[in-house]
Amino acid sequence: MRNISLLLLLCIYLSIDISFSLSSSLFNGKIWHITDTHYDFLYQTGGDTTKQCREVPGKKTVDGIVYSKKFENDNNNKNNNINIIHHPNDTASAVGSYSCDTPYELLISSFEAMVKIEPNPDFIIWTGDDPPHFETYQLNQSLVLQSISNMTELIKYYFPDTRVYPSIGNHDSFPEHQIPIGPNWLFDAITEYWSPFLTNSSLETLQYGGYYTELVEPGFRIVSLNTVFYYTQNKQCLNLTDPAGQFAWLNSTLYQAKLNNELVWIIGHVPPGYNEKYDIYNFHKQFNDIYLEAFSDYSDIIVAHFYGHEHSDAFRLYYDRPSMGEDFPTGIMFLTPSLTPWQNPWVPAPPNNPSLRLYHYNYTDFTLLDYDQYWTNLTDNIKTNEINWMLEYRAREFYHVEALDHISMYEAYLLIEQVPEMLDTYKLYNSVSYPSKGCDDVCKRIQLCSIRHPFVKGFKTCLVSV
Numbered sequence: 001m002r003n004i005s006l007l008l009l010l011c012i013y014l015s016i017d018i019s020f021s022l023s024s025s026l027f028n029g030k031i032w033h034i035t036d037t038h039y040d041f042l043y044q045t046g047g048d049t050t051k052q053c054r055e056v057p058g059k060k061t062v063d064g065i066v067y068s069k070k071f072e073n074d075n076n077n078k079n080n081n082i083n084i085i086h087h088p089n090d091t092a093s094a095v096g097s098y099s100c101d102t103p104y105e106l107l108i109s110s111f112e113a114m115v116k117i118e119p120n121p122d123f124i125i126w127t128g129d130d131p132p133h134f135e136t137y138q139l140n141q142s143l144v145l146q147s148i149s150n151m152t153e154l155i156k157y158y159f160p161d162t163r164v165y166p167s168i169g170n171h172d173s174f175p176e177h178q179i180p181i182g183p184n185w186l187f188d189a190i191t192e193y194w195s196p197f198l199t200n201s202s203l204e205t206l207q208y209g210g211y212y213t214e215l216v217e218p219g220f221r222i223v224s225l226n227t228v229f230y231y232t233q234n235k236q237c238l239n240l241t242d243p244a245g246q247f248a249w250l251n252s253t254l255y256q257a258k259l260n261n262e263l264v265w266i267i268g269h270v271p272p273g274y275n276e277k278y279d280i281y282n283f284h285k286q287f288n289d290i291y292l293e294a295f296s297d298y299s300d301i302i303v304a305h306f307y308g309h310e311h312s313d314a315f316r317l318y319y320d321r322p323s324m325g326e327d328f329p330t331g332i333m334f335l336t337p338s339l340t341p342w343q344n345p346w347v348p349a350p351p352n353n354p355s356l357r358l359y360h361y362n363y364t365d366f367t368l369l370d371y372d373q374y375w376t377n378l379t380d381n382i383k384t385n386e387i388n389w390m391l392e393y394r395a396r397e398f399y400h401v402e403a404l405d406h407i408s409m410y411e412a413y414l415l416i417e418q419v420p421e422m423l424d425t426y427k428l429y430n431s432v433s434y435p436s437k438g439c440d441d442v443c444k445r446i447q448l449c450s451i452r453h454p455f456v457k458g459f460k461t462c463l464v465s466v
């Protein structure tokens with residue numbers, strides 16, 4: 001009798017377990033977030049790491065152009081007082097270099113890894129920055145367009161039947177960062193390249209302003225914004241209050257989505273708020289708070305925001321109004337780290353290891369369940385000349401949360417604030433497990449305040465109060 005009871009219990013346990021895993025997989029959708037690939041078609045194995053790995057001593061550059069003299073001259077002229085930071089003991093291996101952008105082997109290995117881990121994502125979000133970090137004189141419109149076109153074709157090649165939702169990055173232009181309102185040569189080109197991914201009404205707004213919205217499923221909408229209009233390095237829209245009418249369009253799009261009972265994901269390249277890596281604001285100050293307030297009446301329908309740009313791994317909470325900073329947040333933004341490991345030579349910030357991120361969401365209510373953060377250890381790869389992609393961490397497990405909504409991530413923030421080991425690990429993951437020197441009091445304040453206070457006023461107050 002006792003054996004029968006035990007068997008019954010075991011059956012119930014197993015059936016619960018089986019039904020749980022069945023139901024969780026049945027309702028579990030997956031998407032890749034590709035961002036900041038920065039593939040450098042001039043990368044040369046053995047290249048000089050102080051010259052972006054584009055020159056091998058005693059050998060002509062790939063395109064036959066010798067620009068090292070000009071590179072040095074320009075740097076000397078422009079930046080007399082700035083120390084250029086070179087990564088110590090770095091070499092331009094075939095698999096990459098911390099001083100340089102993504103070489104061909106790393107780019108291809110990342111796509112091979114994605115199709116091995118999840119070959120059939122429900123869709124892909126792709127938040128831009130395809131060209132390498134060139135100096136302006138090394139770049140032109142044609143090279144920028146070639147970079148965007150190449151990346152479009154590469155994504156289509158590896159994921160031929162997958163829907164793709166792109167956004168434009170600050171490097172997807174010439175001169176870099178400079179994107180005026182449309183129509184212009186850039187918007188004309190991306191409208192053509194991305195026409196297989198988007199509906200006609202999206203292509204219309206894309207051509208005028210680089211933004212669009214698509215209904216992914218009934219009840220589930222993606223809004224792709226051109227946040228480069230607000231970026232501090234973009235001088236084209238400084239005198240405009242609403243470049244290309246994007247704020248007005250966003251408001252009417254969200255209003256209509258609410259009427260239609262749709263849930264919304266926001267995607268874009270440059271995130272608002274404070275850049276914890278470079279210790280600067282990402283947006284011109286006149287745009288930052290207006291941008292955040294644009295979402296304030298729609299916190300009940302916006303699931304999350306997805307950005308790239310900083311090349312680092314972070315998240316941000318936001319509030320309906322800046323004055324609500326002391327209360328519970330009403331929204332959540334995730335920043336996905338880059339594929340490129342490139343260390344900015346002008347700013348004292350660490351490089352990062354190359355990254356890939358797979359999000360999990362609920363098919364039926366479109367909420368965010370989890371993400372898997374993948375990485376490859378470039379330090380090891382340089383020694384072995386191989387590229388091994390590994391799981392770095394799972395968000396739910398690391399943050400000790402049940403889901404990735406703003407309430408759960410606020411609890412995660414409190415853990416990071418209160419448990420020193422959590423902040424240490426958060427900081428390590430910030431650079432995709434590239435070991436940094438630790439985080440002093442100022443660094444801790446910047447990390448915590450950038451998570452909790454994307455509003456300009458809230459951030460300033462937070463810096464002196466944490």
Ligand SMILES: [Zn+2]
Nearest residue numbers: 036129309338
């Ligand atoms: Zn980038």
